Amino acid sequence: MRKDTPAVTTRPLPYGSWPSPVDAAAVARSEATPGWPGALDEEVWWAESRPTEGGRVALCRTRIDRPDEPVETVLPAPWNARTRVHEYGGRPYALTRGAGGSVVVFSEFGDQRLYRYAPDTDLRPAPLTPHPEVACAHRYAELIEGPGGDEVWCVREVHTGPTPTDVTRSIVAVPLDGSAAREPDAVRTVARDHHFLACPRLSPDGRRLSWIGWDHPRMPWEATLLRVAPLRDGRAVAVRTVAGGEDESVVQAEWMDPATLCCVTDAGGWWNPHQLSLSDDGGVEREPVNLVRRPEEFGGPLWQLGRRWVLPLRDGRVAAVHGRASTRLGLVAPASGGIVDAATPHTEWWGSLAVAGSGSGGDGGTVLGVAAAPDIAPEVVAVSLADGGWRSLSRPRSDSETTGDPYARWLPHPEARVFTGADERDVHANVYPPRSPEHSGPRDERPPYVVWAHGGPTGRSPMVYDLEVAYFTSRGIGVVAVNYGGSTGFGRPYRERLRGNWGVVDVQDCVSVARALVEEGAADPARLAIRGGSAGGWTAAAALAGTSTFRCGTIKFPVLDLAAWRTGTHDLESHYLHSLVGPWPDARQRCEDRSPVNRAESVTAPFVLLQGLEDEICPPDQCDRFLRRLRDRQVPHAYLTFEGEQHGFRRESTIRAALHAELSLYAQVFGFATDAPTVELRS
Template identity: 55%
Template sequence: MGDDVQTLPYGSWPSPIDAALAAAHDGHPEWVGFVGDEAWWTEPRPTEGGRRTLVRRRTDGSEESVLPAPWNVRSRVIEYGGRPWAGTMGAGDRPLVVFVNFADQRLYRYEPGGDPRPLTPVSPVGGGLRWADPVLRLDLGEVWCVLEEFTGDGPTDVRRVLAAVPLDGSAAQDRDALRELTDARHRFVTGPRISPDGRHVAWLGWDHPRMPWDGTELVLASVADDGALREPRTVAGGPEESIAQVDWARDGALLYASDRTGWWNLYRDGEPVCPREEEFGGPLWKLGQRWFAPLESGLIAVVHGRGATALGVLDPETGEVVDAAGPWTEFASTLAVHGERVVGVGASPRSAHEVVELDTLPHARTDSRGGAPIGRARVIGAGHDDSVDPAYYPEPQIRTFTGPDGREIHAHVYPPHHPGCVAPGDELPPYVVWAHGGPTSRAPLVLDLSIAYFTSRGIGVAEVNYGGSTGHGREYRNRLREQWGVVDVEDCAAVALALADEGTADRDRLAIRGGSAGGWTAAASLTVTDVYACGTIVYPILDLAGWGEGETHDFESQYLETLVGPLAEVPARYAERSPTEHADRITAPFLLLQGLDDVICPPAQCERFLARMEGRRVPHAYIAFEGEGHGFRRAETMIRALESELSLYAQVFALNPPGIPTLELDK
């Protein structure tokens, strides 16, 4: 550090990372695929109403957004969505693409030079017809995909099947022209995976009250000459075995990722190919997520790891994995292969998510313990561009803390960091504990400008992968069974207090924040602990009984049966843990943020909670955003949310961040 370093109190450091910059970099590319030799993917556009566009990378390296606004390539199946597009080279070597448009959820056909044409009808019933995880069957002139069809106006009046959509548009106005491939034997299904010879199809199914990370079934059926599916039968999986993905090897072997040993490992025709205490799969929050992809050579591209993920190539004959070299420390659950090329989405603490291509041709098909190279990995799309000096990026620490009963708690700690500022020597920094959503999920170790927004101003952040998080095996994941609102709250508090006890954080200036399930953890923490001076609660669950009795969508409508316990057997537990029932215990100021179009955690939850807070004289603010659902996507929303959150901390912690609008707190 030079002579120009300033000594300023924590929270008052001037930062070039403003809320608009953080918002512009929110979201990341996903759903990679190949159309002929070209890599395609979806990409967010926060400044265009939060839509997702489809991006094409031509073989000459040029890149274009294929569909202009207002086209929005995003599925609403199970509300969290799924793979919304598929493509191939059609007649005359022209791309032929099908995609789901978010506004009407219809499936469209698109060929460059023309306008998208609808392939599916609109249904006036409930949430209508929705589609996800499409597979093109040009030999049959069809698209095979998941159909989610509402049968009434309620969120659980819904059925899901595999269906075939004619590519000629004959079903665009005619529901009867859609061909259902399966019955509704399972409440939930993933998209079809077709064997190389076209004679068999595999998919996953599961039923309430299970979630897909609890237990799924792998179903296999034969394909008749007329395209009908015959003799569907369960060949793997069950109530306590989660199969996260299924696919086919080039030689016709059935590949799948199962956690039957306690870790999601890969199996080939039922036999383990790389038994390790690490994950080769993950929680199936969206239909079509992909952690492995078979290559023509017989090798398998894999996204794998323990607590973090790498992109590697697995040799199923030897069980060896060779990882791609590069700066990335995290790969998302999306993969595509073409020949010996692999495309994924990688990120690191110094770079946001970018589209990465790995050429595996140099990989020698020998025992890779000899160090055979697997080719060069390079960025081909959505490349990270340092919009500010990376000296302002946080420098995370991977930590393991000790919680109640001596249990391990995994966390990422981001201390305040600024190249030109330090705090007075006797001052300890404020810290915000971040509780991730899900809760069956985890916080990845990647560059997040929303974290940098705080750390570059002198506010530390601790992301806690509390018990129940993924990436550390089924036993760690199962810690949250019937313990939601207990283990997550205890683990976050243990990390916060450990940081204070070791002199890293100011004990009197601790906050908690989280969205969705993390919003629940934040709110519950304010009701049952005195650890935090304030909290930020974003599109949360606040009333378990209401949420578990029809207020949320079908996918999670019985999630609480495992997270909290069977409602019919332990109804008192639902009231005992709900922040809404114990609003009188909250004394710390809080900020509550909510999307008015949220069908997963609806605004009614916030409204009931605030009604219970009336007359309590606890400083708080409630901001509801029109046009936003579960997860904010519009730049203007994200800007206001971040600035409001910083203003809350400034007022409670007596900070002085320059240039931040003051959040009006009600009492």
């Protein structure tokens, strides 16, 4: 493990009590991150979350040919470009050309309708889709321009009844003239196929449509099908399956030419890009060719619609986000399988590629993506295909060079580690030791450590610039983010360790990492904590109920009762337990035995419980029942609820309150002083 040597000028103070400029307000401001870049010639757009504006998502733009122009917020408050498809959302907008310049079509969070807006000519956005009888019952995501330029095509999700699983989905065409806002029948169904749909893509000649589909009880990282159909009168006909299957996950497909698809599939155990050649009748002409046969991931879990890890370019190469644990941007030569990585300092790239510039992917074109590093906050990055040069579009370096990062000296120096877990299995984790330029811990004291369990559970904790981590490490509290068995980024076998073992493998791996840090002398065994949100909240609660390793925990918007969650959560995850725990009703007893709500009497460690009151994924009633079971147990705890918050916290006030509560918990349990407001722990 990396050992940071304190400067001789540092002053010893008890771990946890170090003064730090990284306050909760700074963390909240840092959550204003960009995503979903897109382009129209030289004009580059992206979505940007704004905690200081009530958590809304704004749309921004700039031009790659005018580097001195400031970034423009195109969509002003209170407009909120965010879709609720699958509740986790996805790409909320598409760009097209209009008579007066660029036009954006976006999903408005408040009513989930699509709106058209030409920022250079329109006073305000105009609706394109009808207002449903039930608010937000029609939702739209992953918008693309239709073949004639007068429509947008997208995935539509329609909620048809009172239960979360009363849902239908289809690929639809929405006219850009606004007629469908008055005449709902003007929205044309292009394809109605599997229960879940993703990745609609038009072939370059506009004659075929491809998409990905799957059905309950499968999740998209378990088994999907790649479907292709010719178009007749604007509708898909004679649909064929060209890739995917029972034990194969196709997560993306893009057209390379009118008869060739590049699809990302894990048929070989890793999400690798494959080339599919199609015959005239829509079938597969020959076996798929793995373009880059590497034990690396070129894809990820489809939690959100619209992800693009690979993108064919006009010069024949393929831009690709790839790696193990961390990711890079590379250019793939399909003929040789060689990859040339972009020479940027970023160590993590998201699956959100796009192309811009007059070359549109050929010489002189530009690849766009969102990238970060431990010392670089997430930013929209433009990489030139002509010379490999790069620059940030969302955070121009001229600005940062002038002002500097006020928190740079307080950032942790993380290290990616592989620990040995139960049954001698590898457990991946990112370790963030305490770090301050001004203070160090007493020689005879070891620091407290908090184990972070990520959500999903099919997900991953990237090692990037994160002021939320620095909020704790700069005060003398170590953080270790565990990518427990079931995480992505390490191949399908690692991902499938959690099959049938949710609440077992994840907890064991978190405990193993915490104990390993203690054995190394890096952490104080009497001051270990665990925290997590969503599925990570489940792991944190299960660890407190089933082990004695952790002295306290922070549980955020968690799953606490598997049987109730199965029928109370949203449609996407309503059958998730089929793989995580076992088929229902055979796994009923297993669900009851593992659920923290049924093991509340085993919880003795103090905790804080944080919950959004509008959460449709992990509803607050689970927290209420868990606390009722603890009513006579005399366990110190605090329960904070937040109006207007869904799954995950977006508002500045909520982020600040949640961090204050968490730090206050650690201060009270571990016995150090802090400047955070004290949150009362009641028994």
